[in-house]
Amino acid sequence: MPGILGARVTHARRIGRQPDGGTVQGSSHDDVRRHNLSVVLRLVHRSGAASRSQLTRVTGLNRSTIAALVAELVDRGLVVEREPSSTNQVGRPSPIVSVSEQxxxxxxxxxxxxxxxxxxxxxxxxxxxxxxxxxxxxxxxxxxxxxxxxxxxxxxxxxxxxxxxxxxxxxxxxxxxxxxxxxxxxxxxxxxxxxxxxxxxxxxxxxxxxxxxxLGAMAERFFGAGKGITDLIYLNGGASGIGGGMIVGGAPAGGIAGYAGEFGHTRVSDSERVDSAGIRGTLEAEVTRRELLEVLGLAGADADELEQALRASTSPEVRAEVNRQIDHLAVALAGAINILNPQVVVLGGFLAALLAVDADRLRSAVAKHSLDAAFGTVRLSAAELGSxxxxxxxxxxxxxxxxxxxxxxxxxxxxxxxxxxx
CATH class of the missing domain: 3.30.420.40 (ATPase, nucleotide binding domain)
Incomplete structure (x- = not known):
């Protein structure tokens, strides 16, 4: 499993994030046993199967402490251990720990x-x-x-x-x-x-x-396009409009009551179009799945079918609508990039279809409205987890x-x- 923990050491060490911004690795003291169990379980949950020796190296705990923690997680039915496949390592190979499929x-x-x-x-x-x-x-x-x-x-x-x-x-x-x-x-x-x-x-x-x-942002961060990333913006477009989520410094940014990430209500134009909240000229008002389906003459389609239809179309009307929506999407993305300085922006739903149809246009339009320094470090990506x-x-x-x-x-x-x- 080369590199699986090496790429995620930062995350493992942020699990114990303190109010002053510092981080805590595992400790062998009895009064933090629950914390140590959490460290180990999170590692194998989000980084995949790991050997005991790798867990020892990443957490900073000694081998006997890791063995005891793994044994307790096994007893609770949360992880399983297996012998590693053939190895050239000298000495007894370290057992592999993975989460239980049950x-x-x-x-x-x-x-x-x-x-x-x-x-x-x-x-x-x-x-x-x-x-x-x-x-x-x-x-x-x-x-x-x-x-x-x-x-x-x-x-x-x-x-x-x-x-x-x-x-x-x-x-x-x-x-x-x-x-x-x-x-x-x-x-x-x-x-x-x-x-x-x-x-x-x-x-x-x-x-x-x-x-x-x-939740889509969290899923892509741990298991999809944002794997190993600490700063991510996720936008999804669907029948219900456009929403988003943010991972900032390795943690979800939900706001005081959990309402953060409503990128769909970001102002992107001076038009009189209104979104689901009655706000004019927003991303959700200008960039819609419904208008893409209408210009294609389709009653309905999932994200994959919509992408295929847009790619296959040679209609000037379809192309014009795609370009219009891409340009408005770029304004919203650039604003988010300038404010949050993410490593990656992940697009899901029909927004991923717009990226797939003309990635060059979207990147150029985002660059036009972004600060050079912020845009230079960001990657635009389609969501990887699909349905x-x-x-x-x-x-x-x-x-x-x-x-x-x-x-x-x-x-x-x-x-x-x-x-x-x-």
Missing amino acids: VVALAVNPEIDAVTIGIVGLDGQVHRRVRYPTDQSPSVLEAVNIAAAVIDGMRGELEARFKVVGIGVAVPGLVRAHDGLVRHAPHLGWIDEPLAEMLEAATGYPVLAANDAS NLLMIGAAELAFEGLLDDPAGLPATAPAGAPAESP
Whole structure:
């Protein structure tokens, strides 16, 4: 596994970030055992399988402490150990530690035309994804009932194969961080809806909810285009508009209540077009999936199909619309780059299709509006996780409590039983 931890040492050492900005590596003192368990579990969760010797080197803990921590994580069913493959190393090879495939979270993503439910492993693998179409935008009660019914249908598989730590919900709207209250999801028509509380009551699992684009940013940072990156901006374009998320200094930047990253409401023009919040001339008002579909003469298409159609089109009208949207997108991206100075800007949904159709135009337009120094260090990239993006992001939200305190999950927890909140 050459380089897997070397590229992520910084992240491992930021897990114990202190209020003064300093960082803490693992310690062998008993009073920080839970912290040390968290350090080790986060490493193998987000960096992949690692040998005990690599964990020793990265954390700064001694071999006996790492052995004891790994043994406890094994007892709790969170990691497994295996012998390494053939090696030329002299002496006894160090066992390989990886997360258990049995530990999973459930992921839910309500949209204007469907509710998607998934089973996602601690290793980032999506074991199952079910998209339940709806004839119209679901109410919060309808979304909860659909998700609960699908999860009930999975109970047999969950109880037989997995240990479920909870549910994460990716919501296309503003979500209050501390209790999962959906303050405003305009395209769904939800205002001040206690989504997390309702879904927890319906399923029996602990539930956390957050903005979908913010969760997409987290997923791409750990498992996609932003792997190993500490400063990232993610923008997603979909049927519900444009949202975004930020990773700043290795940590999600959600704002005081979790509403940060609403790049779709950034002003990019003087036009009278209004977005879902009634604000004129914004990115969400000017750059829309609907207008791309209309100019192509399509009733609907997913992101991949839209990209293919745009690439294949020779229509001057299509090209003009693509150019118009790219130029407005560039204004918003340049502003974000000038303010946040990221290493990478990741585009998802139909925004990735615009990048794919004419990356040179987008880069040139962004450069025109950016400071030279800031633009010189940034990379524009399409999201890598595809249709699994929000499932992985929502699951990561559910895993966070476990990663913070692995000792909070009982060693004898029955497979499929909801875990106690840490």
